[in-house]
C-alpha cells in the first residue's frame with residue numbers, strides 16, 4: 001500500500017483546551033503521512049520527507065488543513081426548510097419543520113432530500129454527523145444508503161413520537177421497537193454507519209415510546225442515543241405537565257434508562273443543577289447549537305455551568321432550526337453569545353476548533369477521528385479561500401497559524417472548503 005505525504009499548515013486539538021493549557025497543536029509547514037486511510041506519522045514536513053523520500057506529496061500549502069468537522073446535532077428532513085426565522089420552537093415546528101418532515105413518507109422525495117443534506121454536510125467540511133433522521137423507516141434506509149455511497153460517517157436512526165406532532169408522524173411503541181430493531185440489524189456498525197435511538201423529545205414521546213427506545217438500547221449495546229432537552233421555556237412547561245412524576249426534563253429520559261456515555265442531548269439551554277450533575281456523572285454530552293438558539297430565540301447556552309459541572313459539550317448546526325451546515329459559523333456564533341452573556345466563557349480559536357472536532361468525536365465515542373494523531377483516520381478539511389478574498393488575505397499575512405484559524409472562524413464559509421477526505425478517501429473536491 002502506498003503512503004501519501006500531505007504537506008500543509010495544519011492545526012488540531014488532541015487535548016481539551018477547557019482543561020489543558022496549550023491544547024492547540026499547529027505546524028506551519030507540516031506533514032501527515034497517510035497509508036490505508038490512517039495517519040501513520042505527523043510532524044514537520046522536512047522531517048517526514050527525509051524519512052519517506054519516495055512517498056508522493058499532496059501539496060496543500062496556502063490554506064489550512066483541519067480535522068474533519070463533527071456535527072453532533074443536525075436534522076436530515078430539514079435541509080429544504082432552512083431559514084424559517086423569527087418563530088419560537090413550537091410554532092416553528094408546526095409551521096416550518098413538521099409539514100416538510102411529513103413529505104419524507106415518500107422514499108423518492110426522501111432520497112432527494114438525503115442527497116441535498118449530505119451535499120450540505122460535506123460542502124461545509126463535516127465528515128462525521130449525528131443526524132436526527134426521519135419518522136419514516138424508508139427515509140432512514142435511503143439516508144443510510146446515500147451516506148454509505150458518499151463515505152460520510154453517519155450516526156442516525158428512526159425518529160419516534162406518538163403524540164402532539166401530526167398524525168402522519170406518529171407511531172406506536174410496538175412499531176417503534178420493530179422498525180428500530182430492523183434498522184439496527186441492517187445498519188449499525190455496517191461500514192461507517194452507526195445507529196442512534198432517537199425519540200424526538202419528551203413532549204412528543206409517551207413513556208411507552210421511551211420504554212421501547214430503552215429496550216432497543218439494552219438489547220443492542222453500542223447503539224447511540226440522542227434527543228432534545230431544555231430548549232425552550234414553553235416546551236419545558238409542557239413536558240412538566242405531561243410527566244407530573246418526573247423531577248425535571250432529564251428525568252423523563254433518565255427514568256427510562258436512556259442516559260449514559262452514548263447519549264447526546266441537544267440544546268440544554270435551561271438546565272437545573274441536578275440535571276447537569278446527572279449528565280456529568282453519566283458522561284452524557286450536551287450538543288450546543290448556537291445559531292439555532294439565536295434564530296428560534298431559545299436563549300443563551302450556559303456553557304460556564306456545563307463546564308463547572310463537568311458536562312461534555314459539543315457543537316451542532318441544528319439544520320434547519322439552525323441557519324446552515326457550517327461549524328465555522330456555529331463556532332463564531334458560540335463565541336458571540338458567550339461574549340454577550342453575563343458570565344460567558346471567552347472562547348479562543350483552540351476552544352472553537354475543539355468544539356467543532358474532537359469534542360464531537362468524544363461525544364460519539366469515536367476515538368479514531370477528531371484530531372490528527374498517528375493511528376487515527378485521515379478525516380480532514382482543507383480550507384483554501386479564493387485568491388482576492390479577505391480570508392485569503394489573512395491567510396497570506398497571518399502572523400501565526402492560530403491567527404489564520406481565528407480568521408477562518410470569523411469569516412470562513414463553505415465556499416472556502418476546497419477539499420474533504422474521509423478515511424483517506426476524497427469526499428469532496430471543488431473544481
Ligand SMILES: O=c1[nH]c(=O)c2nc[nH]c2[nH]1
Pocket residue numbers: 075089093097200201228231292318321
Ligand atoms: O430545534 C429543534 N428542532 C426540532 O426539529 C425539534 N424537535 C423537537 N425539538 C426540536 N428542536
Ligand SMILES: [Zn+2]
Pocket residue numbers: 073075132228266318321
Ligand atoms: Zn434539533
